[in-house]
Amino acid sequence: MNRPLYVDCDTGVDDALALAYLLASPEITLVGIGCVSGNVSAAQAAENTLRLLALAGRDAIPVAVGAHDPLAGRFDGGAPHVHGENGLGGVELPATTVRAADESAADMLLRLSHEHAGNLEVLAIGPLTNLAVALRRDPSLPERVRQVTVMGGAALAPGNITPVAEANIGNDPEAAQAVLGAAWPIMLVPLDVTMANILEEKHRHRLCEAASPAVAVVGRMLDGYFDFYVEEYGRRCSALHDPLAAAIAVGGAGACIAPAVDVVVDATKGPGRGQTICDLRGQRGGAADRPGAHVRVVLETDGDLAPHLLRRLLSEAA
Numbered sequence: 001m002n003r004p005l006y007v008d009c010d011t012g013v014d015d016a017l018a019l020a021y022l023l024a025s026p027e028i029t030l031v032g033i034g035c036v037s038g039n040v041s042a043a044q045a046a047e048n049t050l051r052l053l054a055l056a057g058r059d060a061i062p063v064a065v066g067a068h069d070p071l072a073g074r075f076d077g078g079a080p081h082v083h084g085e086n087g088l089g090g091v092e093l094p095a096t097t098v099r100a101a102d103e104s105a106a107d108m109l110l111r112l113s114h115e116h117a118g119n120l121e122v123l124a125i126g127p128l129t130n131l132a133v134a135l136r137r138d139p140s141l142p143e144r145v146r147q148v149t150v151m152g153g154a155a156l157a158p159g160n161i162t163p164v165a166e167a168n169i170g171n172d173p174e175a176a177q178a179v180l181g182a183a184w185p186i187m188l189v190p191l192d193v194t195m196a197n198i199l200e201e202k203h204r205h206r207l208c209e210a211a212s213p214a215v216a217v218v219g220r221m222l223d224g225y226f227d228f229y230v231e232e233y234g235r236r237c238s239a240l241h242d243p244l245a246a247a248i249a250v251g252g253a254g255a256c257i258a259p260a261v262d263v264v265v266d267a268t269k270g271p272g273r274g275q276t277i278c279d280l281r282g283q284r285g286g287a288a289d290r291p292g293a294h295v296r297v298v299l300e301t302d303g304d305l306a307p308h309l310l311r312r313l314l315s316e317a318a
Helices: 013-023 042-055 105-115 129-137 173-181 201-208 213-228 241-250 305-317
Strands: 003-009 028-035 063-065 120-124 145-151 186-189 198-200 237-239 255-257 263-265 276-278 295-297
Touching: 003 013, 003 105, 003 241, 013 028, 013 042, 013 213, 013 241, 013 305, 028 042, 028 105, 042 063, 042 213, 063 105, 105 120, 105 129, 120 241, 129 173, 145 173, 145 241, 173 186, 173 263, 186 241, 198 201, 198 305, 201 213, 201 305, 213 237, 241 305
Parallel strands: 003 028, 003 120, 028 063, 120 145, 145 186, 186 295
Antiparallel strands: 198 237, 263 276
16 A cells, blocks of 8 residues: 545635545555545534545445534534635535544544554645544554644734635634644645645636546536635636645645744734744744754745646646
8 A cells, every 4th residue: 555644624615626646546555545624514514525435436436424513603604705615616516425423533543553554644625523522532643653744824914714824724723723733743735835826717727628527527516616715816717725735745735845843823802813832943044944843835946836737637638
């Protein structure tokens, strides 16, 4: 088996693009996918994932439904203004008879951590509720996980749901606080780099023309997603949030500046709620690790992700 990877996601449009990329990545084997409420409810995210896997001919990959609500409070209904009512830009995927696993996402993660002890890698591209629940059930989980890659936070960049909070962290700050505070090696992929990696209209059209039905349908999903980003970029395009985290986790994109620093999540009820406070003091002379820090914060990547993303997806389509 290639490197075993567990993915935790809230399958909206960019999650679907990230999953398509992972399915085309020979470096890893997807051993399980857990779903959490974020862009859509956990149940809807699981249904979206199951349908996408079926369309790609990969429906043997187990999918588990995870936490519906964050650790504190209630699920707020998601982001239909960004991802559409169904999370997939309004695109309806063919139904599948495959159903979600009987176990919860947290239980799946714990089981896989024993089956692949010391080798399991985790990619979290939604709120971190499922990971936090798994940590509560078994605090020894980090001892069995090789690496955790998290799409979330904002180090020096502004937030995207509040002036300081990024959506995945801001939707469950208590969970993020627990996960980022646990003693496992974390690669945090924040808005600082995801907003700098852009998929253009010419790229989307190439995806729409792909021979693979799963890749082509993701190109169609991106249509409304591009509309949302017009206000941010002044043109139809989109940031590559989850796909960049997926590429870094796989090794298709490099984190050329990623110092290990202390990171604290603001879980208070004030205006800073959801902020990832990254201690980046002492970095002016070059990236410098803080003694004892276990969270690497990606501040710069080694190139534009879009060409690599298309090469991999269109090669798979061929």
